[in-house]
Amino acid sequence: MFQSDSNISRKKPTYFREHQEALYKSLEDKHATVEVDHSDPLATRMTLNMGPQHPATHGVLRVLMELDGEVITKCRLDTGYLHRGIEKMAENKTYQEFMPYTDRMDYLSPYSNNVALCLAVEKIANMEIPERATYIRMICCELSRISSHLLWLGTMIMDAGALSFFLWTFREREKLYDIFDEVAGHRFTVSHSRIGGVNNDFTPVAEEKIRKFIREFPDELKGWHKILDRNRIFVDRNNGVGAIGHVEGIAIGLAGPSLRATGIAYDIRTFEPYMLYDQMDFMVPTRTEGDNLARYYCRMEEMAESVRIIEQCFEKMPKKGPIRVDDAKKSYPSKDEVYYSMEGLIHDFMMTDTGICPPAGAECYHAIEAPKGELGFYIQSDGTGHPWRLKINSPSFSNLQGLETILDGEMVADTVVVIGGLDPVMGDSDK
Amino acid sequence: MSLDRVMGEGYFTTTVDALTKWGRANSVWPMPMGLACCAIEMMAFAGPKYDAARFGSEVFRFSPRQSDVMIVAGWCTYKMSHAIRRVWDQMPDPKWCIAMGACASTGGMHRCYGVVQGVDNFLPVDYYISGCPPRPESIINAILKIQDKIKEQQSLKLDS
Amino acid sequence: MNIEIRDNLLQDIREFMGEDLLEMNLEYTHPLLRIKRDRLHDACRFLKNTLHFIYLNEIIGTDRFTSEDRFEVIYHLISLRNRQRLFLKVRVEEEYPVLPTVTDFWKSANWNEREVFDMFGIRFEGHPDLRRIFLPEDFKYYPLRKEFPLLGVPGSLEMPNTTPDHD
Numbered sequence: 001m002f003q004s005d006s007n008i009s010r011k012k013p014t015y016f017r018e019h020q021e022a023l024y025k026s027l028e029d030k031h032a033t034v035e036v037d038h039s040d041p042l043a044t045r046m047t048l049n050m051g052p053q054h055p056a057t058h059g060v061l062r063v064l065m066e067l068d069g070e071v072i073t074k075c076r077l078d079t080g081y082l083h084r085g086i087e088k089m090a091e092n093k094t095y096q097e098f099m100p101y102t103d104r105m106d107y108l109s110p111y112s113n114n115v116a117l118c119l120a121v122e123k124i125a126n127m128e129i130p131e132r133a134t135y136i137r138m139i140c141c142e143l144s145r146i147s148s149h150l151l152w153l154g155t156m157i158m159d160a161g162a163l164s165f166f167l168w169t170f171r172e173r174e175k176l177y178d179i180f181d182e183v184a185g186h187r188f189t190v191s192h193s194r195i196g197g198v199n200n201d202f203t204p205v206a207e208e209k210i211r212k213f214i215r216e217f218p219d220e221l222k223g224w225h226k227i228l229d230r231n232r233i234f235v236d237r238n239n240g241v242g243a244i245g246h247v248e249g250i251a252i253g254l255a256g257p258s259l260r261a262t263g264i265a266y267d268i269r270t271f272e273p274y275m276l277y278d279q280m281d282f283m284v285p286t287r288t289e290g291d292n293l294a295r296y297y298c299r300m301e302e303m304a305e306s307v308r309i310i311e312q313c314f315e316k317m318p319k320k321g322p323i324r325v326d327d328a329k330k331s332y333p334s335k336d337e338v339y340y341s342m343e344g345l346i347h348d349f350m351m352t353d354t355g356i357c358p359p360a361g362a363e364c365y366h367a368i369e370a371p372k373g374e375l376g377f378y379i380q381s382d383g384t385g386h387p388w389r390l391k392i393n394s395p396s397f398s399n400l401q402g403l404e405t406i407l408d409g410e411m412v413a414d415t416v417v418v419i420g421g422l423d424p425v426m427g428d429s430d431k
Numbered sequence: 432m433s434l435d436r437v438m439g440e441g442y443f444t445t446t447v448d449a450l451t452k453w454g455r456a457n458s459v460w461p462m463p464m465g466l467a468c469c470a471i472e473m474m475a476f477a478g479p480k481y482d483a484a485r486f487g488s489e490v491f492r493f494s495p496r497q498s499d500v501m502i503v504a505g506w507c508t509y510k511m512s513h514a515i516r517r518v519w520d521q522m523p524d525p526k527w528c529i530a531m532g533a534c535a536s537t538g539g540m541h542r543c544y545g546v547v548q549g550v551d552n553f554l555p556v557d558y559y560i561s562g563c564p565p566r567p568e569s570i571i572n573a574i575l576k577i578q579d580k581i582k583e584q585q586s587l588k589l590d591s
Numbered sequence: 592m593n594i595e596i597r598d599n600l601l602q603d604i605r606e607f608m609g610e611d612l613l614e615m616n617l618e619y620t621h622p623l624l625r626i627k628r629d630r631l632h633d634a635c636r637f638l639k640n641t642l643h644f645i646y647l648n649e650i651i652g653t654d655r656f657t658s659e660d661r662f663e664v665i666y667h668l669i670s671l672r673n674r675q676r677l678f679l680k681v682r683v684e685e686e687y688p689v690l691p692t693v694t695d696f697w698k699s700a701n702w703n704e705r706e707v708f709d710m711f712g713i714r715f716e717g718h719p720d721l722r723r724i725f726l727p728e729d730f731k732y733y734p735l736r737k738e739f740p741l742l743g744v745p746g747s748l749e750m751p752n753t754t755p756d757h758d
């Protein structure tokens with residue numbers, strides 16, 4: 001059935017001709033880029049192709065727009081330039097082996113992705129997680145939310161024309177990188193949350209660093225609010241741009257802050273509390289305008305809320321305790337055990353070899369509130385250590401789908417700001 | 432321009448050569464082909480803490496016409512590979528290429544149907560950076576290595 | 592998630608679907624319902640208009656790798672008013688992998704259906720713009736089907752030439 005084509009190296013590349021033709025056809029356009037209407041030059045229609053290599057598309061998004069003057073009349077998105085088949089890979093890996101891949105999905109907030117997968121697997125395999133581990137996870141999730149929003153802030157404002165913000169937000173991000181470096185041993189692909197707990201406890205240095213960060217960060221945030229909130233250029237650039245109502249927002253399936261900016265307080269942390277979010281006191285910021293400025297306010301306030309959650313976590317967190325399930329069938333034994341006892345070594349080996357085996361035929365879904373919206377894993381198990389099917393419900397995918405509708409009727413110059421405001425990550429949406 | 436064909440290997444040529452090399456080596460402007468996670472680390476490399484400007488990589492040029500070294504950061508899919516090759520073809524000579532991270536070098540952990548197993552399948556790579564993702568220090572190292580390479584090459588001959 | 596509300600909703604669905612509700616799985620709190628293929632459109636209309644499931648979150652395709660009813664398509668719906676999730680399943684056979692589209696109820700089904708089409712080759716009748724979403728149109732296989740090898744088919748996706756002029 002699958003015959004390889006031996007002549008391939010001698011063929012001329014066609015640049016996926018069929019694909020391009022289908023794309024242009026769906027825009028009801030021929031390949032021509034400009035159609036000059038001589039009777040009325042102002043009515044000239046033009047097809048503009050933006051991406052896949054474009055500095056403002058946040059990676060490799062391709063946008064195809066049909067313009068009428070400066071107004072976008074129709075637009076099509078071409079995604080998949082980062083499609084590597086992560087779901088296929090998941091089917092060929094054990095659950096723990098797959099965990100590092102989640103880091104590389106939404107690479108602006110890897111910790112949330114780790115936690116999302118771990119929670120889903122723990123749910124399907126019926127595991128209870130020690131309390132301290134849950135708190136560590138929550139703290140790091142909120143830190144990664146801040147980190148993701150920081151990058152959004154920097155790049156969004158950079159797209160709008162101010163470069164210095166990028167440097168300021170990156171300075172803060174570097175602090176977060178230092179924290180993750182201390183906690184997990186890597187700057188951002190952390191793989192720290194493991195199935196059954198977390199890899200290692202906070203060191204005193206790490207804890208001190210986090211405390212210092214949450215002490216200083218609110219001031220920084222205040223300063224940014226001061227610069228941006230009443231900045232004429234920024235407000236004019238974002239006010240009313242890319243606006244969408246809540247009815248339409250639900251219909252096109254927006255997720256996360258973009259949906260909350262339309263006035264719908266859909267946040268998994270309160271909608272369906274996971275971990276220990278039901279014990280936390282925090283607010284879900286919403287706005288009703290649904291435009292880019294509203295998204296900006298939502299995200300900025302979310303960062304402040306995250307700081308509050310971290311503070312509460314530190315208060316309530318048990319000072320000592322196990323950080324991983326002590327059950328050799330469900331999670332890795334600690335390294336001490338592996339090195340100094342025969343049993344530990346055998347368990348470690350078995351765990352790597354077969355892994356966690358959820359009951360056959362079980363299927364479940366678990367979602368968390370990632371910085372960009374609902375991130376869910378749907379897992380079907382066939383009783384072995386590999387998932388039979390693992391579907392990722394990624395927030396960027398949902399948001400990008402909305403982009404086609406949002407861009408209709410906008411000015412072409414606003415495209416970059418709208419993309420920046422929605423904050424899609426292609427690694428996440430392209431699976 | 433074949434300056435040396437006119438003048439041979441004289442004093443003048445070597446001096447101009449040294450000057451050009453010095454200039455070139457200290458102003459390699461990267462073309463950031465940021466594809467995936469490594470691109471974030473590449474941003475950190477340009478950011479305040481690691482400050483690529485110290486080594487002459489002052490500005491990231493998103494236009495291929497203005498850049499000297501292409502940093503391919505991230506896994507490269509078959510669909511994207513054509514765009515990368517086109518951008519590479521549009522860069523003016525002399526040009527260099529850095530494959531950043533395991534994915535760009537070999538395909539890395541993404542051994543799957545969509546990913547080209549290493550960008551050296553269709554690009555002449557000068558320097559490979561290991562790591563997943565590499566730390567910004569190693570990108571600086573790569574830039575310095577590229578500078579060494581530039582200094583060793585015959586710049587005028589290269590142009591002819 | 593409120594169990595009482597959930598059970599009331601399920602009661603409503605059971606009454607509406609009758610015999611055509613083939614399977615119900617409540618093991619992991621979220622209800623997974625399987626219905627007959629022909630009733631899909633009916634059920635969707637009922638769920639959206641009467642039970643207020645106005646938010647379609649995703650569409651999941653799976654390959655069961657059996658000779659009968661090989662593929663399964665799962666619609667993941669959310670009712671914001673009742674704070675409920677619901678998973679609605681239908682099965683499709685391999686010979687005729689066609690389902691009616693649900694884009695007329697939920698606009699967000701658009702890309703999700705395209706994704707299922709791209710990965711499994713299940714076609715959706717009446718979809719406004721059914722193209723592959725991730726892979727190029729020139730690619731002839733459906734990668735998430737179980738028989739497709741992990742490393743792909745050599746030569747099925749073209750690579751650029753290594754010389755600037757392509758002759």
Ligand code: SF4
Binds near residue numbers: 470506564
């Ligand atoms: S090498 Fe690692 S960090 Fe870099 S693109 Fe590949 S997976 Fe991402």
